[in-house]
Amino acid sequence: MSRTESSVFVALQANADTRELVEAILADNPHAVLHEDPAMVRISAVGSLSVHAESVSERIGRDYDLQEMHINLISLSGHVDETDETFTLSWAN
Amino acid sequence: MQMDLRTVAITPKRQTFAHVARRIGGDKPASRYQEGTFDLQSTGNFHYKPLWDPEFDHFDPARTAIHMNDWYAFRDPRQFYYGAYVIARAKQQDVAENAFDFVETRGLAAALPDDIRALTLNLLLPLRHVAWGSSMNNATIAAYGYGAGITQPCTFASMDQLGIAQFITRAGLLLADPAALDVAKSAWLSDDCWQPLRRVVEDMFVTADWFELFVAQNVVLDGLLYPLIYRTIIDDDLTMRGGAAVAMLTQFQSEWSVETAKWADAQIKVAIAESASNAELIKGWLAKWRDRVIPALMPLAELALGARADGSIAEVAGQWAARLAKQGAKL
Amino acid sequence: MDLQVAKKKLGLKERYALMTRGLGWETTYQKMDDVFPMDTFEGIKIHDWEAWEDPFRLTMDSYWKYQAEKERKLYAIVDAFAQNNGHLTVSDARYINTVKLFINALAPLEYQSHRGFAHIGRQFRGVGPRVACLMQSLDELRHAQTQVHAISNYNRYYNGMAEFRHHFDYMPYLQVPRSFFEDATAAGPFEFITAIGFSFEYVLTNLVFVPFISGAAYNGDMGAMTFGFSAQSDEARHMTLGLEVIKFMLEQDPGNVPIVQKWLNKWTWRGVRVLTLVAMMQDYMLPKRVMSWAEAWEIYFEENCGALFRDLERYGITMPPCVEQVRKERDHLSHMAWSQFYQGRGTNDFHTWLPSAEEMDWLSAKYPETFDQYYRPRFEYWAKLEAEGKPFESAGMPMQCQLCQIPMFFTEPGEPLVLAQRHRHHDGEQYHFCSEYCAEIFDDEPEKYIQAKIPVHQIYQGKQFPEGTDPTAEGFDPAAAVGAFLRLDPASTGNFVGSQDEANFNMWRGLTRSND
Numbered sequence: 001m002s003r004t005e006s007s008v009f010v011a012l013q014a015n016a017d018t019r020e021l022v023e024a025i026l027a028d029n030p031h032a033v034l035h036e037d038p039a040m041v042r043i044s045a046v047g048s049l050s051v052h053a054e055s056v057s058e059r060i061g062r063d064y065d066l067q068e069m070h071i072n073l074i075s076l077s078g079h080v081d082e083t084d085e086t087f088t089l090s091w092a093n
Numbered sequence: 094m095q096m097d098l099r100t101v102a103i104t105p106k107r108q109t110f111a112h113v114a115r116r117i118g119g120d121k122p123a124s125r126y127q128e129g130t131f132d133l134q135s136t137g138n139f140h141y142k143p144l145w146d147p148e149f150d151h152f153d154p155a156r157t158a159i160h161m162n163d164w165y166a167f168r169d170p171r172q173f174y175y176g177a178y179v180i181a182r183a184k185q186q187d188v189a190e191n192a193f194d195f196v197e198t199r200g201l202a203a204a205l206p207d208d209i210r211a212l213t214l215n216l217l218l219p220l221r222h223v224a225w226g227s228s229m230n231n232a233t234i235a236a237y238g239y240g241a242g243i244t245q246p247c248t249f250a251s252m253d254q255l256g257i258a259q260f261i262t263r264a265g266l267l268l269a270d271p272a273a274l275d276v277a278k279s280a281w282l283s284d285d286c287w288q289p290l291r292r293v294v295e296d297m298f299v300t301a302d303w304f305e306l307f308v309a310q311n312v313v314l315d316g317l318l319y320p321l322i323y324r325t326i327i328d329d330d331l332t333m334r335g336g337a338a339v340a341m342l343t344q345f346q347s348e349w350s351v352e353t354a355k356w357a358d359a360q361i362k363v364a365i366a367e368s369a370s371n372a373e374l375i376k377g378w379l380a381k382w383r384d385r386v387i388p389a390l391m392p393l394a395e396l397a398l399g400a401r402a403d404g405s406i407a408e409v410a411g412q413w414a415a416r417l418a419k420q421g422a423k424l
Numbered sequence: 425m426d427l428q429v430a431k432k433k434l435g436l437k438e439r440y441a442l443m444t445r446g447l448g449w450e451t452t453y454q455k456m457d458d459v460f461p462m463d464t465f466e467g468i469k470i471h472d473w474e475a476w477e478d479p480f481r482l483t484m485d486s487y488w489k490y491q492a493e494k495e496r497k498l499y500a501i502v503d504a505f506a507q508n509n510g511h512l513t514v515s516d517a518r519y520i521n522t523v524k525l526f527i528n529a530l531a532p533l534e535y536q537s538h539r540g541f542a543h544i545g546r547q548f549r550g551v552g553p554r555v556a557c558l559m560q561s562l563d564e565l566r567h568a569q570t571q572v573h574a575i576s577n578y579n580r581y582y583n584g585m586a587e588f589r590h591h592f593d594y595m596p597y598l599q600v601p602r603s604f605f606e607d608a609t610a611a612g613p614f615e616f617i618t619a620i621g622f623s624f625e626y627v628l629t630n631l632v633f634v635p636f637i638s639g640a641a642y643n644g645d646m647g648a649m650t651f652g653f654s655a656q657s658d659e660a661r662h663m664t665l666g667l668e669v670i671k672f673m674l675e676q677d678p679g680n681v682p683i684v685q686k687w688l689n690k691w692t693w694r695g696v697r698v699l700t701l702v703a704m705m706q707d708y709m710l711p712k713r714v715m716s717w718a719e720a721w722e723i724y725f726e727e728n729c730g731a732l733f734r735d736l737e738r739y740g741i742t743m744p745p746c747v748e749q750v751r752k753e754r755d756h757l758s759h760m761a762w763s764q765f766y767q768g769r770g771t772n773d774f775h776t777w778l779p780s781a782e783e784m785d786w787l788s789a790k791y792p793e794t795f796d797q798y799y800r801p802r803f804e805y806w807a808k809l810e811a812e813g814k815p816f817e818s819a820g821m822p823m824q825c826q827l828c829q830i831p832m833f834f835t836e837p838g839e840p841l842v843l844a845q846r847h848r849h850h851d852g853e854q855y856h857f858c859s860e861y862c863a864e865i866f867d868d869e870p871e872k873y874i875q876a877k878i879p880v881h882q883i884y885q886g887k888q889f890p891e892g893t894d895p896t897a898e899g900f901d902p903a904a905a906v907g908a909f910l911r912l913d914p915a916s917t918g919n920f921v922g923s924q925d926e927a928n929f930n931m932w933r934g935l936t937r938s939n940d
Contacts, residue, residue, distance in 0.1 A: 006731035013653050038641045039649065067482065070490045074656040075630065077728060079671075079735075080664045082481055084436045091735045103509060103932045105580035110572075111587045111911070128576055129569035132589045133535045140603045140876045141610040145462045145547075151609055152539075175566040176495040176573075183492030186485040225447035229546060232558055236543040241535075245565065248542060252562055255555065256484035259443045266442070271434070274442060282449060295453040 008078030008089040009044035010051075018072045020059035021051070028055050040074055048078070048090035116165065129174035131165055133241040154239045157304040159364055159371045164240030166363050169356055171246075178249050182256070185345055192341040193263060201338035202268050209336040213327075214269055216397055217343070218277030219287055220322065221261040223314075226294040228254035230310040234303045243307070246356055250311065253353070257346055264342040286392035293382075293389050304364070305378045311357040313382040316416070319350035321390055321409045326397045354416070362420040372421065379417060380424050383410075440481035445474070448551035462547045466612040468684075469677040473550030476672055479664035480556075487559065491566070498570060498654045505647040506577040512936055515643040516711035517582075517929035518920050522639060523575055523648065524584040524774035525705055529601045530632075531571040532592040536605045537620060538564035544613040553672075556665045557617070563658040574651045581932075582925050584773040584916035591773055594888065594910055596821075596879035597701075597765075600829050603876060604698045608691075610872070614673065615687055621666035623691035627732065629659055630724040631699055635706040638714040667732075674739040681740050686868075692744040693861045697828040700761045707758035707787065708779060716790035717758050721750075746861045752837035755791045759799040764833045766806070767818040773912060775920035778807050798840050815919070821880045826855040827862035827873055834858045850874060 010025070012018045014036070025043055026032055032045040043049065056064040066087050078089035108114070109123035112132040117123055139150045149156055154164065161167070173181070196202055202210070231251035238244040265274050281287050293314070300306045323346050332340050340347075365372045387410055394402035414424060434442070451459050463470075482490075504510070514520065538561050545557035579585040592598050608619040637652030639645075673680045703717035715723075725747075733743045766776045779787065784803060787795045809816050822831035826848075836842045846857040850870045857863040866873045882888050886895055889905040907914070915924045 006734055007727075008731075011656075038638070039653065067486055067490065070480075070482070070657055070661075071493055072657065073660045074653055075633075076660045076663065077731065079667065080479055082436060091731055092738070103581075103935060106583075106928075107580055107586060109576070110579055110585070110589070112589045125569075125573055128572055133532075133568060133572075134539070135532070135536075135593050135602075138593050138599075138877050138882075140599070140606045141872050142875065143610045144612055144872070145465070151606065175562070175569050176499060179488050179491040179495055182488040186488050190485065221447055222449060225551075228558070229554075232542055232546040232554075232561075235561065236539060236546050244539070244542075248538070248562060248565060251542075251558060252484060252487075255447075255558065256488070258447050259483050259485065262443050262446070266434070266439075271438075271442060274446060278446070278449065282452075292453040295451045295459070298451065298459045299454050 005046045006091040007044045007046050008049050008076070008091060009042055010049060010076045010089060011040055011042040011074040012069075013072040013074060014039055014041045015072065021056055021069070021072075024055040024059055025049070025051055028052055048088060050089075051087040053085055124172065125176070126169070126172035126174050130169075130241050130245060134239070134244070152239060156237050156239065157302050158374055159304045159367075161239075161364065161367055161371075165242040166367070167240060167242035167360050168363075169242075169246045170359050171352065171356060173246060173249055182253070185348065186256075189260060189345045192344055193267065196338050196341055197267055201341075205268070205338055206335045209331055209334055209339070210268055212397060213331070213336065213339050214265065214273050214277065215280070216322070216326070216393060217261055217339070218265045218274060219281040220318075221258040221265070221274075222278070222281045223290065223294060223318070224254045224258035224261060226297070227310055227315065228252070228258065230297050230306055234307055237303045238307075243360060247307070247311075250353060253349060257349070260342070260345055264339075267342065268339075286396060289385075289389035289392070293385050296385075304375075307357075308361065308375060308378040309382040311353070312361055312417075313379060313386050315350060316354060316357070316413050317383070317386050317390060317409060319346065319354075320412065321394060321405065323347045323350060325405050325409060326394075330398060358416065358420050361417075361422065365421040376422050376424060379422055383413075383424070436481050437478075440478055440483065443483050444478065444555045445476075445551040456549070460547060460549045463549050463613055466614050466683070468614040468673055468680050470549070470673075471676055473552070475676070476550050476552040477668060478552050478556065479668045480661045482559065482661070494654050494657065495566075495570075498650055499573070501650040502570075502574050502577075502647055505574075505650075509932070509936065510646055511578055511581055512929070512933045513644045513646075517925055518709065518711050518775070518777065519639075519643040519645065520578060520582050520925060520929075521584075521774040521776075521920065522636070522705050522709045523578050523645070524582075524916075525701065525709070526636060526648070527571065527575045527579075527585050527588045528591055528595070528598055528773060529701060530636075531568055531575070531588070533601055533605050534564050534568035534571065536602075536609060538562075538568060540605075540609040540616055540620065543609070544616055547613045553669065556668075560621075560662055560665060563662065566658065567655050570651050570655065574647045577647070581928065583913055583923075584775075584925075586913070587773070587911045590911050594879075595773065595912075596824075596883075597772065599877070599879050600701070601698055603829050604694055607694065607872075614683075617666070617669050618673075618684060618687040619691040619694075621662065622670050623688060623695050625659065625662045626666040627692065627725075627729055628695045628699065629663065630728065631720055632702055633659070634724060635702055635710075635714065635717075635720060639706065639710045642712040642714050643710060670736070671739075674736070674741065678740075685741055688741065689744040689746060690865050690868075693746040693750075693865065694828065696746070696750050697830060697858075697862070700757055700830060703758040704761035704765065707790075708762040708783075713786060716787075718754050718790060721754050749837050749859070749861065753834070755794040756798070756835065756840060759787075759791075759795065760833050760835070763799070763802060764822070764831055767816065768822070768831075769918050770817055771907075771912070771917065773916050775916075775918065775923055775925065777920040778803055778810065794840065821883065823856055824878050824880055825858035825862050826876060826878065827857055827866050829876065829878060830858060832856065832858045 012022065022041055026034060029045055029049050032043050032049060035042040035044065051066065053064050053066045069087065076089060078091055081088045108120045109128060113123045113127055114120040116131050117127060134152055136152065143151050228251045231247045231254060234247040235244045235251055238247060262274065281291060297306060297309050300309060323343055327343050328340050328347060361375055365375050387406065391402065391406060394406050398405055417424065450456060541557045541561035541564060545554050545561050548554050548557065575585065592602060608616050611619065633652060633656060637649055640648035640652060670684065673684055706717050706720065765772060766778065769776045784800055806816050824831055832845060834844045836844045844859055846860055846863040848855045848863055848866060855866065857866065883906055888909045889895065890909050893905050920926055
């Protein structure tokens with residue numbers, strides 16, 4: 001019998017500052033699913049989700065510091081791994 | 094053409110919360126500092142004694158020997174509530190960031206005279222541990238103190254000291270490398286010149302009375318260490334000797350210490366004025382910790398100033414005593 | 425000396441380690457056990473604090489920068505909301521009673537949390553966890569203050585909020601959240617962080633915040649919505665800390681597993697009991713409803729926490745057994761609670777009211793197995809009494825559970841017409857509980873829970889009269905005396921219909937819409 005696959009998610013405020021961030025995440029994580037709610041977006045993915053600084057930088061035309069995400073982050077689910085280049089959410093199982 | 098913009102005027106039923114109104118002499122508009130600080134801590138009807146300290150209630154004025162009729166007589170002259178605090182610090186960190194960038198991109202670290210760089214590494218880097226200890230001490234007061242009036246600014250002071258420890262760490266990485274931080278830690282742990290200060294800091298870690306700890310940490314230690322290191326040695330002496338880049342990297346500490354001294358002074362002034370017994374306790378603590386901190390700072394002064402150390406220490410101590418006299422603490 | 429050689433750039437993890445755990449040292453002039461006297465008595469064994477994996481790696485300079493930006497944005501909106509009488513754009517003035525619940529029941533918990541995290545931020549032996557806890561302490565102060573500031577404008581116009589501090593310390597219903605939090609802060613540091621950092625801030629946080637924030641968004645309360653989103657960004661860091669702590673404890677020693685399991689069991693139960701207030705708020709107090717408590721439970725517990733507990737299985741952790749009972753109570757909880765608050769409305773600092781026919785139809789649809797069978801008849805009967813001019817109100821005071829302190833209105837799981845009661849004897853006294861789970865928590869630490877200041881007992885013992893009251897005097901009115909002690913404004917109590925809030929809101933909104 002197969003195990004239920006666990007999903008991770010990141011929820012962000014939906015505003016002018018997060019547009020490119022959301023685009024980058026969806027482009028880099030083809031298995032991710034976008035849910036739109038009032039003033040908020042939630043991106044969920046089975047297994048893991050990665051945010052790449054370079055991907056966002058390309059889209060916004062300047063160097064993006066991943067820690068800028070703190071300003072618009074609402075919630076998340078999963079174990080966090082943070083480096084200068086990538087922010088990853090995952091479940092171990 | 095004049096534009097007269099109006100919103101619909103409706104009359105509020107009250108200006109502020111009742112407990113705030115009781116403190117500011119009636120129902121008047123209150124500041125964010127007042128609404129965010131007054132009476133936020135519970136004072137009665139506690140359900141369970143803390144397992145980790147069952148002699149006392151969770152918040153208990155008996156955790157210190159001083160007595161205050163009104164624990165919110167402790168006010169912050171800066172009126173820092175969280176928002177005002179982080180916004181103020183963000184401006185300062187922006188200045189610090191620019192300074193670090195400037196020093197780095199123009200190779201000013203490399204341009205330092207060798208002896209100045211070496212002195213800076215020897216003197217400044219171990220102070221990151223003192224700053225961390227200071228952060229711990231303020232966390233103690235934030236946890237076990239009484240009333241948001243004093244525990245709030247001590248929370249801020251705790252985070253400020255962590256920030257300072259991190260600025261010093263960054264300076265170390267800029268002037269040298271991670272190995273230099275290891276050398277500094279060894280010095281902190283074993284070099285003769287650091288042991289008296291380390292002993293002072295560790296003794297503070299086990300000081301049970303949180304107001305005594307406030308006096309020891311924020312009035313005595315910071316009140317003597319910061320003027321000595323950051324003003325006398327770095328801003329004045331090292332700058333004259335070609336070490337202006339170091340002063341740039343420690344600008345945050347210089348400014349911060351002047352700002353917090355005003356806050357710390359205001360707290361002891363109020364506590365001393367409250368009662369003769371408070372005054373006696375506080376003066377006792379001031380003298381006790383002064384007599385330990387000054388000798389602990391002497392070896393550091395000698396490291397930087399050589400024969401001029403005695404004179405500089407005396408000057409710093411004299412200015413500190415004069416400052417305290419203004420708060421009602423003539424020692 | 426050649427410093428022009430390019431320095432090897434340190435990675436974030438390495439840099440952060442230098443900025444945090446590198447700052448600490450093993451004390452020698454004072455024993456480490458004296459410097460950290462509180463982190464071993466609970467039986468949790470930590471063999472290697474260095475194995476701690478830092479959750480978010482935020483140095484103070486970045487913290488100040490990003491938090492300042494959040495604060496500027498938040499206060500700009502709070503100011504705009506206040507300047508333009510934003511409170512008049514909410515869907516319906518009943519909504520404002522959820523704001524009252526927020527300031528009275530939740531905001532003071534943020535302050536408690538601030539102090540609690542300062543405490544563990546000093547007491548854990550490892551520098552890494554201490555730094556994370558200190559940052560959380562600062563964040564919680566932020567939450568307490570931004571809530572007070574955002575709600576300050578509501579207090580100016582509506583009743584039931586002005587005495588929120590005194591009420592949190594003494595009002596009966598508010599001892600439910602208060603005793604919950606005090607139970608955690610009175611516990612040791614590892615239990616505190618399991619209870620609050622993990623159970624409350626990870627497992628249950630979305631069940632609290634999504635209803636309140638979404639409720640605010642749906643009902644036109646921009647101020648609360650803004651605060652909510654802004655605070656939640658800090659919560660992401662808190663959740664990560666909570667999860668890391670659990671992992672850390674479980675990985676350090678197998679002996680920690682049963683202790684952690686016991687705490688997860690206890691705090692899931694205590695937490696869900698406190699969430700009774702939130703369930704009630706979601707199903708009865710939001711004029712524009714977002715989703716039912718039952719639906720929120722499905723998404724934010726069953727789906728979300730399913731993933732979490734599957735992840736923890738590898739350590740030997742299992743889903744707390746109380747979840748079975750929570751599932752059985754799910755379709756009853758909000759209705760029982762609202763009934764209680766409606767009946768006792770003379771003693772609350774926020775208004776209650778009976779659901780309209782349309783609202784009852786929504787409840788029927790969301791609770792097809794319980795609402796029409798057990799609760800609609802109650803509300804319809806009370807509506808009939810109201811229409812006849814004989815509105816029903818409880819005359820006496822309810823028995824409260826010794827542990828969760830909620831009035832004992834809970835029914836047996838699976839038997840909705842049987843009141844649930846459990847009893848224990850300890851040192852010659854009898855204690856009452858709403859459930860087996862509350863009774864079991866008591867059994868584990870009776871000396872702790874017998875200390876509780878059960879509100880109804882306090883009142884009956886005459887401890888809630890104003891100082892100097894003579895209860896033997898002619899014509900003494902105990903209810904009035906208690907009201908005076910509690911500083912309970914009569915205008916803030918009772919039915920929303922006919923309240924000052926209702927009249928004022930309608931009048932003021934009328935002013936913004938007419939040209940008289």
